[in-house]
Amino acid sequence: MTTNITLPNQIVSAIRSVIGTETALLHEPSFNGNEWNYVKECLDSSYVSSIGKFVEQFEGELTNYTGAKYAIAVVNGTAALHIALLLAGVSNNDEVLIPALTFVATANAVSYCGASPHLVDSEEKTLGMDPIALREYLNDITEIRNKQCINRHTGNVIRAIVPMHTFGHPVDIAELKVVAHDFCLEMIEDAAESLGSYVDGKHTGTFGLMGTFSFNGNKTITTGGGGAIITNDEDLARRAKHITTTAKLRHMWKYVHDEVGYNYRMPNINAALGCAQLEQLSTLLSAKRHLFKRYQKAFENISQVSIVKEPNGCQSNYWLQTILLNNSVTNQRDIILDSTNEAGFMTRPSWTLMNDLEPYKNSQKMELSVAESLQRRIINLPSSAHLDMDKVC
Ligand SMILES: *Cc1c(COP(=O)(O)O)cnc(C)c1O
Numbered sequence: 082m083t084t085n086i087t088l089p090n091q092i093v094s095a096i097r098s099v100i101g102t103e104t105a106l107l108h109e110p111s112f113n114g115n116e117w118n119y120v121k122e123c124l125d126s127s128y129v130s131s132i133g134k135f136v137e138q139f140e141g142e143l144t145n146y147t148g149a150k151y152a153i154a155v156v157n158g159t160a161a162l163h164i165a166l167l168l169a170g171v172s173n174n175d176e177v178l179i180p181a182l183t184f185v186a187t188a189n190a191v192s193y194c195g196a197s198p199h200l201v202d203s204e205e206k207t208l209g210m211d212p213i214a215l216r217e218y219l220n221d222i223t224e225i226r227n228k229q230c231i232n233r234h235t236g237n238v239i240r241a242i243v244p245m246h247t248f249g250h251p252v253d254i255a256e257l258k259v260v261a262h263d264f265c266l267e268m269i270e271d272a273a274e275s276l277g278s279y280v281d282g283k284h285t286g287t288f289g290l291m292g293t294f295s296f297n298g299n300k301t302i303t304t305g306g307g308g309a310i311i312t313n314d315e316d317l318a319r320r321a322k323h324i325t326t327t328a329k330l331r332h333m334w335k336y337v338h339d340e341v342g343y344n345y346r347m348p349n350i351n352a353a354l355g356c357a358q359l360e361q362l363s364t365l366l367s368a369k370r371h372l373f374k375r376y377q378k379a380f381e382n383i384s385q386v387s388i389v390k391e392p393n394g395c396q397s398n399y400w401l402q403t404i405l406l407n408n409s410v411t412n413q414r415d416i417i418l419d420s421t422n423e424a425g426f427m428t429r430p431s432w433t434l435m436n437d438l439e440p441y442k443n444s445q446k447m448e449l450s451v452a453e454s455l456q457r458r459i460i461n462l463p464s465s466a467h468l469d470m471d472k473v474c
Pocket residue numbers: 157158159160183184186187245271273274294295296297307308
């Protein structure tokens with residue numbers, strides 16, 4: 082009987098039973114392949130920066146892996162979102178639909194375009210945008226004029242929608258695509274967290290006009306810092322490459338820049354790391370999936386907690402393992418976070434909702450009851466692939 086063991090202690094024991102008695106961070110990279118070789122190759126050749134073979138190689142491998150026609154490597158995931166939104170036509174005074182429950186980068190990228198985030202509620206089964214609630218909301222507050230979606234409250238154009246695949250779990254992207262179409266919105270997928278996640282066998286990030294990835298140190302694979310835009314549109318791909326590399330025209334010696342460009346290119350040394358990481362992606366993904374199964378077993382007898390599983394028809398990369406507290410025990414969330422962190426297991430609550438952050442507190446928003454509930458109930462668990470690989474070896 083475990084009835085007189087407190088919930089925080091039960092959770093600490095469950096985590097310990099999965100990852101052993103050692104401490105564990107939330108998400109650490111694994112460098113078990115050609116990382117040293119490829120980075121050394123950069124140093125030996127002196128091509129560490131804006132010239133070198135690895136950027137193109139990394140982009141090519143990303144297209145092979147995701148099935149997108151084009152990939153443009155950039156300096157981080159936020160920059161990828163910024164450029165994707167600009168190229169989708171987002172500009173001053175526009176509004177862009179983003180989830181309230183996301184990392185702040187999604188909202189910031191909208192702001193960089195002079196536009197405002199407009200916050201959308203989640204659904205519990207995906208943690209991401211709820212297409213049904215969103216459709217009802219848009220029916221209520223918008224009208225279509227000249228093939229533009231006008232927010233009747235602000236008079237602004239709602240230009241685009243940015244669904245995000247939370248912790249690697251695919252959002253209901255097929256339905257959201259229909260909503261985007263019906264309301265004349267460009268769809269950009271924030272797939273920062275979902276490299277290796279699929280919907281009906283199609284890679285996340287390939288459903289909209291463009292998709293974006295992050296290769297920050299805590300993501301499934303890392304380039305140190307880095308990101309990418311993927312798209313099937315040749316013209317957009319060309320524009321993305323141009324504008325992220327200072328908009329310089331090709332010339333043997335002349336400096337001609339034909340628009341305001343950005344220095345957002347990914348350095349060769351980072352791309353070298355990325356090439357090595359991509360070679361191991363399938364190993365990392367199976368380790369993460371296996372880690373999920375072990376957590377699932379460890380938590381199955383704790384009735385006040387459920388573990389977040391990939392949505393039906395989807396394959397998740399299980400980037401961050403997640404438990405959801407039942408409503409009856411949300412008042413224990415902070416004690417659980419304290420106990421697990423004190424025990425050496427790095428756990429984290431979900432992000433603060435965008436509307437609770439100072440820069441976004443006055444954002445337009447729909448009713449956010451599910452996102453608010455999720456925000457009180459989500460706890461992310463230590464999720465590094467090596468936690469499984471160490472155990473298996
Ligand atoms: C990590 C992340 C980003 C941005 O990535 P950076 O590479 O850190 O700029 C954007 N959106 C989401 C949802 C993320 O998790």
